[in-house]
Amino acid sequence: MTLVDIPYGGKPISIDIPEKNLAGILHPSEPKKHEDEAQLIKNALENPIGSERISEIVDPETKIAIIVSDITRPVPTSRILPHLLEELGKGNAKDENITIVVALGLHRNQTEEEMKKIVGSDVYERIKCVEHNPDNCVPIGTTSRGTPVEVFEKIMDAEVIIGTGNIEYHYYAGYSGGGKCILPGVSSKNSVITNHKMMLLDEATAGNIDSPVRQDIEEAAGIANLAFILNVVLNSRGEIVCAVAGDYIKAHRKAVECVDRMYKVPVEPADAVIVGTDESKGMNLYQAYKPLDNAKNAVKDGGTIVLAAPSAEGFGHETFERWCREHTCPASVIDTFENNFEFGAHKAAFIAQLAKKHKLLIHSEMPDEDVRDIFFEPVRDIQKVVDDLLEENPDARIYVMPYGQMTLPIRSE
CATH class of the missing domain: 3.90.226.30 (LarA, C-terminal domain)
Structure with a gap:
């Protein structure tokens, strides 16, 4: 037995x-836990893929929106944000110019305790935190597949939009992470539903990077000017084993290679x-x-x-x-x-x-x-x-x- x-x-x-x-x-064929996951995150931020460092993109006057996942996602946001905020500080970004937006998609709202758990109590007290509202979005364009790109207005108020998240398999978008922080993350119900209708297509399957749902998501993220991502890959114990930062497509694809090695x-x-x-x-x-x-x-x-x-x-x-x-x-x-x-x-x-x-x-x-x-x-x-x-x-x-x-x-x- x-x-x-x-x-x-x-x-x-x-x-x-x-x-x-x-x-x-x-x-999964998981690598051993990295001895210092903080160093993994710092290395990713210091060596972004397809992008300048975020500290080189911002300045003291830049209005910044950081998108984080809600409580239904296993993202260790509270362990990620301090390093991202430190990197922003190297660009002299001011706390008062930063807004953290919890991406709900079409999920339920979070309690205050859940918000604190997501971002960490210290960050919650330090940085303005708001929840995405799918009923309070502004239209900014349309994808080639006909999806209206309607994004939460507090995101569009920012000059630099940063997405955080984890990357794992997704049953019709192929993979999570990357541009998903925009669509469905901080989009209108109309945008989300139009995009999600593509889930019925044969190519919309887990592990397919060319899923039409993901292609549409990434086009929408481009229209929204998603400037930078910080994404991680987790092992089965919730430990960070890979971190990527930079361009929302190029950095995402590097992490996808890690996911496939581990989990297929x-x-x-x-x-x-x-x-x-x-x-x-x-x-x-x-x-x-x-x-x-x-x-x-x-x-x-x-x-x-x-x-x-x-x-x-x-x-x-x-x-x-x-x-x-x-x-x-x-x-x-x-x-x-x-x-x-x-x-x-x-x-x-x-x-x-x-x-x-x-x-x-x-x-x-x-x-x-x-x-x-x-x-x-x-x-x-x-x-x-x-x-x-x-x-x-x-x-x-x-x-x-x-x-x-x-x-x-x-x-x-």
């Missing part, structure tokens, strides 16, 4: 799987896959879709996907929840969505597509009836699921993905 631990929103669950049935533990894992599809979630992706079912989507490549058609996601916040999105409750079968969701795109409903449609091909199980804190509304079967004991699966098929092969949001199985050709 092999004892395997998977995260459950930050807490481990232990599972025993016979060695002959364990197809593999799909771990070749697989032969198995009978089942058990996938864990970190605290940010495990907080609600809406966020937990991302590791679920990564896991699909590791399992055969008709196989079983077991998702471990506490989902203490429940569905996590009003529209997503409404669509889950209104439709009684996967086909109904898919058919309706194809003729009536609605942001938030896309994850209901994607889960419905998975439910038509796989048996979906979830270990969570959600009520059983809610779980069934989105075509999952609730399970209280993942070990029992494994035991039942092997009783039914003693030769079944099972993968375990402890860090589902970070690992991208790639089917062998």
